[in-house]
Amino acid sequence: MMNLAEYLDQYRSRSDQVLYTQWAGEGWKDYTAAEMLALAARWQQAFRAHGFQQGERIALCLKNGIHWVAADLAALGMGLVVVPLYVNDNAENIAWCSNHAEARLLVLENDRMVNTLRSVSASLPLVVCLEGGAEKGVENLDTWLPEATQPFQVVDLAPNTLATICYTSGTTGRPKGAMLSHGNIMSNVEACLKVVSLFDSDVMLSIIPLSHMFERTAGYYLPLKRGIRVAYCRSIQQLAEDLATIRPTLLLAVPRVYERFLARIDQSLAGSRLKRALFDRTVELGWKRYRKQVGPLERLQYAVLKRLVADKIMARLGGRLRLSVVGGAAVELRIAKTFVGLGLNMIQGYGLTEASPVVTANRENDNDPTSAGKPLEGVEVRVNENRELLVRGPNVMLGYWRDPEATAAVIDQDGWLNTGDQVEIRDGRVYIIGRTKEIVVLSNGEKFPPEHVEAAILNDPVFEQVALVGEGRPFIVMIAVTQESDEKKLIKRANEQLRDFPRYIRVRRVIIEREPWTIENGVLTPTMKLKRREILRRYRDQIEQAYSAHRLGE
Template sequence: MSPRARSGTAAGAPDVIAPETAGTLAGLLRERARRSPEAPAYRHFDRGAGAWRTLTWADAAREAGRWQAALAREGLAPGERVALMCRNRPEWMLFDMAAQALGLVVVPLYAEDRSDSAAWIIEHSGARLLLVEEAAQWTRLAAVRERLRGLKRIVTLEPVAREDPRVRWIGRWLDGADGPFEPAALDPHALATIVYTSGTTGRPKGVMLSHHNILWNAAASLRAVPALPEDLFLSFLPLSHTFERTVGYYLPVMAGSCVAYARSIRELAEDLATVRPTVLVTVPRIFERVRRRLEEQLRARPALARHLFRAAAEVGWAHFQHAQHRRGWSPALAAWPALHLLVAARVLERLGGRLRAAICGGAPLPPELGHLFIGLGVPILQGYGLTEHSPVISVNRAEDNVPESVGEPLPGVEVRIGPHEELLVRSPSVMLGYWRDPEATRRAIDRDGWLHTGDQARIERGHVFITGRLKDVIVLATGEKVPPADMEMAILEDALFEQVMVVGEQRPYLVAVCVLDPDGWRRLAAGLGLDPDDPASLADPRAERAVVERIGRCLHAFPGYAEVRRAVLTLEPWTVEDGLLTPTLKPRRQRIEARHAEAIAACYAGH
């Protein structure tokens, strides 16, 4: 008998736990373990054994009971804050569920965050207990130990040198802890978590979300894009980010779907092939990486292979448009079955070959990128959300997918366009407010309960189109205003550019800071008679002129004043680990500008 049969759920039938039934986030796990005890819940890779392991829902609840008992021994009162600094793995879920069961408030930290940033969040939130994953994290935090005096206990998943009496290895901390998983009877509208927004500028704000905020959002998301007990999610975006946490963690518990934790981003391609997920929660950057690998491989293939790839993408896009009832049939569509077999199926196989939904958010999906992968049969559904909305606001539906848009609002979410074309949102998912910042809360949520997103938008035929950011505008010294994000998206269509950031606030013209693709740089340098291995070649005027010329071609559709006149070239990528990208891979503009300040200043010398 299959696990699904033992759980009492017919194959293919939804088994969604209503927010009212769960009551709280911990109530989700209790109810799921009751309904589907023997069904697979989580898969993770055991590096010691070199094999994937599976936990059932009963296993998860039983282990969460141990963690709940260990946490209870710490004597923390409901409402006190506990923090965790951990990659996606079962222990993240166990700590979170155990804390929620006791009425504690969970403060997630990005696993690779810098010590000063993590210390600030721990201080600001008033966290009393911290879970860290590995010795390297504790070593980083030890440098700011004086700022962690508010912590009563520090639990580590790996043994570390015990220079601090508060530190306990998880084995010792859990020793003797036993008991059932018993979530306390809590007010669903009570504070459940404080999520610090990974802002691109300044200190992050602590977004306060209740149990009901998140449960309502997950339930509304399931009404828009259903998930089934047979679905398998692959979790690789940081659980410290609300997008992954709601859609890739709580939503699968609500639906009874299994979640497999990817080993790392570096091993993601292999994990996709091994795990073979049916659902991905992803960001555009992942598809950009796949596209670049495909382009690199195609350059080494015969001209016929390159022609077939382009034909598959173009005919596949036409096939998608026809299936969406946006264009009629044409003879070219007759070639789709063969092109799918020869080209598209091989691309889909790289993603596991079973994908039925790729929920894409966190950053805008460039239209050309969406067209390419949807044309190749990847079921991308672009959505949109904010941490302040728990987070999902809108998403495309499979039967009405307009990839250039961020879809229709979730059922029960109200949207309207306010002054300056700002998108305003109202629903039960709107946050309680910002932690210890009532003034910022008043600015974000007006007296009628509308959340001011800060994003500009238009609404056409029920679909939301994000058109800009109120504050994300460069004002040149001439007074002209340019949208850097749109320009950067256009520049990144050229495979020469891995990453790019346009600067020029109150300057006479624009400068592009460019991280170049190594292979593309070698070809460009060779064509200019430059040594690609000599760092000085990146500063050669010939290289800069060639790059600026290519940028100009990318920006042909922009106004004349939106012209990039100078460029800073580098081969060193911006990463989350060095603090230049947010956990969802958005550029931290101020930090990147500071990193390249000298080179940028040289571009404006004499002006």
């Protein structure tokens, strides 16, 4: 048998084990294995009642929670294919991906988006809403889910059976649907289990959307396989409260989460030079201690500062956090130094959806925070003549859904996947040094093609030329050649042109330039393309100032 739903099925004999914790309106509620098996069985009963057949697609556009898990495992158990969609995406993209995958069912959080979806798409599948929905073609989950007449089912599947289609951002045009098999994902889970040590007492707080393959593999299938309880964060705005209540031992996060923590720390230290000095000294000594570069006197000093400074800060993260795995985007060295210096074992990895997604990771006892770590067991890596990272292994996708040309462009005849990222490999570790594909990855893991977005902004004639930056950063900064001087007005006008893009693609700061970019002044190539490295070099100080101003709340 090769079926991801086995991970839930294994708990039949441990029915009272708590697998999930979720906010239930008035308080936190635990969900046992028996409850999850029963809920997944109801989803399967609904699928059978509507005649779903193996290989057909269902689309989930839900917040993290027990229904995401139950619907996913119910579908996988029957050999259906799950298409995860982002709840914060725009309606046009949700409708397009659902239609492109030919999903027979679209599950939404509520019915507020239905009219918008209908306005951008002439055809929608059956829509089921967790809340609301009582009109033609839209059903409410409570009435749609029947009582189960059969137990949860897990059918035998070949390893290369398609499990999910995950749509990823392209440099231009529509997203591409990465096809991942049951075998792809299960091999990645097994390899990840050998990277970190997990204990029965561990609790993981889930904060990354389950539509992100990083969270789905490492924050959902992996803990389910190992029997680790997962608690679902209510929202990023309530993260601090949820950390204090849940007190997780494990946290899977994108760098943006730690940028938020550090911004709050910076704000709290702004009024006291003494506190700032003690914090900086704690981080400095903690980092040196981690690198095994401290002497006896410094070790003693750090022990005092740890109690006075580091422990109090870590208490804000619940006080029990022993391990954090950071992925989805590159971690700024300042972030890694700070939290490792405060005593958090933070390990960074590298991956991409097309590889299910984890390719490399640091190990708990072999961690270099400046690198993306070493390949997972069973995964091969090498570089080509352009220094691009190539990956081969059982985790590499089957291809792009109904796009053989795009598939052939990234996977060669020998099975090597071209990631499009430029790297160096030293002592077996992978160090990311740049990107060959024109994709910007924000620190929360969200991606966007800059040329495509810049072209949309240039529809407003107030902008003569624009360049967007944001790689590894919390938001987008625009450098604009324009004669307009009002930054707020420029932000508003730029974002008016971005209404049809996902909500995370919005300009937050503008750097104004009067002099046009030309071939002669070194900003454009002979083919009139932006030299992005030159832009980053030329405006480096202003870019840093824009992000620093944000951290200080200006």
